[in-house]
Amino acid sequence: xxxxxxxxxxxxxxxxxxxxxxxPENTRPYRIAENFQLTDQLGKSINFYENxxxxxxxxxxxxxAHCPDICISVLQKLSKTYDMLDEKEKDQVQFLxxxxxxxxxxxxxxxxxxxxxxxxxxxLTGDLNEIQNIKTRFKIIAEKNESQTDSKKxxxxxxxxxxxxxxxxxxxxxxxxxxxxQIDLLEEIQYFLIQD
Numbered sequence: 152x153x154x155x156x157x158x159x160x161x162x163x164x165x166x167x168x169x170x171x172x173x174x175p176e177n178t179r180p181y182r183i184a185e186n187f188q189l190t191d192q193l194g195k196s197i198n199f200y201e202n203x204x205x206x207x208x209x210x211x212x213x214x215x216a217h218c219p220d221i222c223i224s225v226l227q228k229l230s231k232t233y234d235m236l237d238e239k240e241k242d243q244v245q246f247l248x249x250x251x252x253x254x255x256x257x258x259x260x261x262x263x264x265x266x267x268x269x270x271x272x273x274x275l276t277g278d279l280n281e282i283q284n285i286k287t288r289f290k291i292i293a294e295k296n297e298s299q300t301d302s303k304k305x306x307x308x309x310x311x312x313x314x315x316x317x318x319x320x321x322x323x324x325x326x327x328x329x330x331x332x333q334i335d336l337l338e339e340i341q342y343f344l345i346q347d
Contacts (some may be wrong), residue, residue, distance in 0.1 A: 154212050164194050172342050173335040175324050181322035189275040192261040199273060207243040208340060209317040213291045215252035216264040221329050230269035230335045235337050243344055246272045251293035252308060253282045
């Protein structure tokens with residue numbers, strides 16, 4: 152009888168070990184984050200798979216430099232979270248930002264925009280077809296705000312604001328709401344790195 156209880160507890164704690172602290176995991180089987188190649192804020196060509204080799208966590212966020220609120224808030228929280236990781240943790244984590252507005256967000260614009268955030272966040276852009284293809288594959292919605300009459304607001308985009316958490320196997324294991332608390336993300340990253 153003891154042996155049966157021991158085996159049960161072993162399986163129970165093995166399952167608990169994979170549980171998240173703050174953000175639930177997606178339903179299995181996980182979707183695969185397909186590879187892509189874009190240009191970073193320094194004008195360098197970046198291959199997603201090659202650039203994230205050795206990273207246990209990649210967090211991918213889609214936005215644009217003219218975004219008046221959500222994008223700035225998310226990137227500030229990502230910056231502060233990265234700052235709070237120790238050096239070993241930083242080596243295992245990558246934050247990526249992909250512009251959904253490539254007609255305005257060339258790499259020069261992204262270089263200027265990126266200066267207000269942590270220098271380890273990679274900002275990416277490409278041509279319209281490349282970005283459209285990536286949006287489709289990652290199931291990202293991004294449309295012009297046609298309902299607005301004000302010309303400034305009409306330049307805004309309505310877009311998906313969730314962040315995608317991708318593991319070392321390139322599986323999208325979580326979708327994080329943009330309203331996440333910085334401390335929750337920090338704890339989730341640290342917990343995942345210990346468990347992984």
